[in-house]
Amino acid sequence: MVAMARELAHEFVFRFGHEPKMSRAPGRVNLIGEHTDYNDGFVMPAALEFATLVAAAPRADRRLRAYSMTMDETREFDLEAPAGARREWSDYVFGVAVMLERSGRRLNGADLAIWTDLPLGAGLSSSAAIEVSVAHALLTSADLPFDPVPVAKLCQRAENEFVGMRCGVMDQYVSACGVKGNALLIDCRSLESRNVPIAPNLRLLVANSNVRHQHAGGEYNARRAACEEGVRLLARALGPIAALRDVTLADLEANRKRLPDLVFGRCRHVVSENERVLEAERALRSGDFVACGKAMNASHASMRDDFEITCPEVDFLAAAAQGLRGVYGSRMTGGGFGGCTVSLVEASEVERVSQILVDDYRVGCGRKAEVFVCSPSAGAGLVRLE
Ligand code: GAF
Numbered sequence: 001m002v003a004m005a006r007e008l009a010h011e012f013v014f015r016f017g018h019e020p021k022m023s024r025a026p027g028r029v030n031l032i033g034e035h036t037d038y039n040d041g042f043v044m045p046a047a048l049e050f051a052t053l054v055a056a057a058p059r060a061d062r063r064l065r066a067y068s069m070t071m072d073e074t075r076e077f078d079l080e081a082p083a084g085a086r087r088e089w090s091d092y093v094f095g096v097a098v099m100l101e102r103s104g105r106r107l108n109g110a111d112l113a114i115w116t117d118l119p120l121g122a123g124l125s126s127s128a129a130i131e132v133s134v135a136h137a138l139l140t141s142a143d144l145p146f147d148p149v150p151v152a153k154l155c156q157r158a159e160n161e162f163v164g165m166r167c168g169v170m171d172q173y174v175s176a177c178g179v180k181g182n183a184l185l186i187d188c189r190s191l192e193s194r195n196v197p198i199a200p201n202l203r204l205l206v207a208n209s210n211v212r213h214q215h216a217g218g219e220y221n222a223r224r225a226a227c228e229e230g231v232r233l234l235a236r237a238l239g240p241i242a243a244l245r246d247v248t249l250a251d252l253e254a255n256r257k258r259l260p261d262l263v264f265g266r267c268r269h270v271v272s273e274n275e276r277v278l279e280a281e282r283a284l285r286s287g288d289f290v291a292c293g294k295a296m297n298a299s300h301a302s303m304r305d306d307f308e309i310t311c312p313e314v315d316f317l318a319a320a321a322q323g324l325r326g327v328y329g330s331r332m333t334g335g336g337f338g339g340c341t342v343s344l345v346e347a348s349e350v351e352r353v354s355q356i357l358v359d360d361y362r363v364g365c366g367r368k369a370e371v372f373v374c375s376p377s378a379g380a381g382l383v384r385l386e
Pocket of ligand 1 (some may be wrong): 033034035036037038125164168170171278334335336
């Protein structure tokens with residue numbers, strides 16, 4: 001990462017002619033707790049070593065100039081006359097600038113050069129990583145503090161209101177607040193979190209199905225709408241409830257007839273997933289990796305059958321991993337409709353498991369899977385260039 005940061009700094013000097021500071025924000029893998037964040041529930045992600053870097057330096061005017069090394073494109077934006085979304089990568093950059101300014105944080109103009117090693121659209125939060133790293137860079141350029149939780153909320157807002165994706169706060173939160181060696185148990189209602197150490201004998205194995213998800217295609221927003229519909233219908237029986245966080249499985253079963261089958265399934269996933277997150281946290285803390293794995297496997301089944309956000313390729317990868325010695329549990333991670341699985345694997349078995357997964361996936365699905373052994377990293381911050 002430091003070598004890449006130096007290369008990006010050189011590119012920056014070449015393009016813009018002055019020395020940058022370097023901000024970094026990571027992607028994430030979610031161990032468990034899918035589509036619970038926007039239901040005020042619990043999630044347990046870890047920040048990754050894969051990250052987005054933003055080299056930045058202030059300008060004397062109020063213009064933003066952003067160069068993406070990945071796209072090899074430059075875009076400009078005037079903070080004095082903010083334009084709307086263009087439906088492309090720069091929306092994540094300028095959307096964040098707009099929300100920071102709307103929150104009362106007055107920014108300088110800035111030159112930015114952006115690079116990432118996160119696979120795009122693979123469910124590892126490349127969007128949150130660019131938002132949070134840009135927020136860090138713009139705040140640093142303006143000599144303003146980076147308050148991780150409020151900034152994560154503003155980045156979520158940029159994605160909700162500027163990009164048009166109604167995501168929850170999980171990805172931005174862990175990208176801003178991640179802690180090396182730990183997953184975070186985040187309460188998405190109180191916005192408090194606690195560290196959950198990943199034992200040294202465990203590895204998080206991420207397998208990319210190379211099937212691309214389609215959040216923007218509306219499936220994600222449709223799931224969110226179904227959850228809101230569930231709350232509205234359940235409130236008739238349960239009184240004023242704010243979110244599915246306020247519903248128990250017993251409440252749900254008792255009111256099954258009030259909900260269309262589809263909405264019932266969506267709600268059952270969210271309500272049961274919240275319980276599984278807390279069980280997985282308990283299990284990880286007490287060294288009961290088998291119980292943690294069981295919760296992960298059940299989470300996958302619930303996403304597949306009740307929430308219907310998996311696809312045959314990720315179902316294949318999860319099932320293949322679940323059947324292997326040394327794997328405690330495996331599930332799809334992220335928003336869904338493709339992307340990656342995450343498996344909790346005994347360290348001594350991780351290479352063998354990786355190889356089998358790649359081979360089985362090639363034979364079973366005729367596709368290439370990439371596998372990454374991941375270590376939980378720290379959240380956003382400055383990268384030292386010396
Ligand atoms: C995406 C969203 F951005 C998150 O907020 C979360 O809802 C996740 O899908 C599903 O758990 O990553």
